[in-house]
Amino acid sequence: MTTTQLIEQIHLKKSFLCIGLDVDLTKIPQYLLQTEDPIFEFNKAIIDATHDVCVSYKPNTAFYEAYGLQGWQSLQKTIDYINQNFPEIFTIADAKRGDIGNTSSMYAKAFLEDLNFDSVTVAPYMGKDSVEPFLAFDNKHTILLALTSNEGAFDFQTKLSDGTEIYKHVVETSKTWKNSQNLMYVVGATKAEYFSEIRKIVPDSFLLVPGVGAQGGSLQEVCKYGLNANVGLLINSSRGIIYASNEEDFAIKARVEALKLQKEMEEILK
């Protein structure tokens, strides 16, 4: 999917909501455990109930790998289901990968080609040659960790080097990499005051924003400092939406929560 197509979808749906498909078998309705593929059945129900109010789904690969082969199969079925039925959805493999060049190429192939996600999250610690293999795919996007939503973000990401925080060096330096037009950035909602700083470096880039909801970030605050002329934000919520209920009404309740955020977004877009 191109960035232009993503922006069109945002305006069409009046939503820049991304829903995190982080399925934990201990938290889903227990009757689903009797189905052949509980993770996929859960995702399918959530997707069917919410695809018209969000523009993106983001499965975090950890939740699938934790269930081994079966989990990997559920991930494959989930992305195939979205691609076949809702090709207008921007899909994100939240994998936070990154390795030396020839190895990063293997990860890039796995997520952007074989599984056919529109984008993948990547960690910047290993630098340019660990990220560029992901950037080589046309109309695919690499979402680089800049400033994450967790407490540990302050351990290294905010350390000052030459008077500038490491996360800003990451964003600034990444602009010089080959095919940097395919970059987006992860910036945590729990750090809304940092958005204006990041917008000075990448005024036009899309930012993927985790941390609204369960982690305590505010949608209003993020939008105040982070919105740009093309919206430029994808706001992710996972637990707050998908675990709104663990009864048979879970998909309906998930829609209610997603709709609340969509309505807030519609107001902001006006």
Add this chain to the structure above:
Amino acid sequence: MTTTQLIEQIHLKKSFLCIGLDVDLTKIPQYLLQTEDPIFEFNKAIIDATHDVCVSYKPNTAFYEAYGLQGWQSLQKTIDYINQNFPEIFTIADAKRGDIGNTSSMYAKAFLEDLNFDSVTVAPYMGKDSVEPFLAFDNKHTILLALTSNEGAFDFQTKLSDGTEIYKHVVETSKTWKNSQNLMYVVGATKAEYFSEIRKIVPDSFLLVPGVGAQGGSLQEVCKYGLNANVGLLINSSRGIIYASNEEDFAIKARVEALKLQKEMEEILK
């Protein structure tokens, strides 16, 4: 496996060699492609031919994920084969994971519990709460990226903050984390001169050293600055060993290459 057991194995085998099982289907003997599981058959032959001259195997997960479900299954079969037949081997899942706390817990479970690796490599960018979930497992080890073997290591890892490089901050700070006794560190062989610096911070820790061989690092140089009283090094070689031949003699040739390194190590250990 405990660190004491690993040290015992090193002295017993007179080797601190780790073999990287990074299987690329385009590089293995082509007759293997007719078998049901070429990746596993390749690994099994390499393991059978080299298990007495190395102390560790390190599959890089990228090479398995690149083959989807089939690849994940090959990874599972490979680790099961090692654990069942060669329980004295120290196994490393080279996964370079790292995510917010509850998500890192899922990765830790996947690699250290379900797949039952002895250790997993983890990226430090997201800080303390992204790493501590991996450290919570008894007699399991977390191998934190410190200074990697690639060119991109100089993008952010060597940036100075308060007069000290970021990679040293990572090592120093990680010592304060809960269960830090379960930490080892990745330090690239291509940067031998840095080993004495790292040994000032972690004199006793094990260092996993990629970059010998195909990437150009020198075993002698690394040992000069990196060895400690308990050896404290695991030297990885992947391509230089496993792709020594792509004919039917590939496992024999792999053993020849592994043995060369083992003999060098035996000399160094004297």
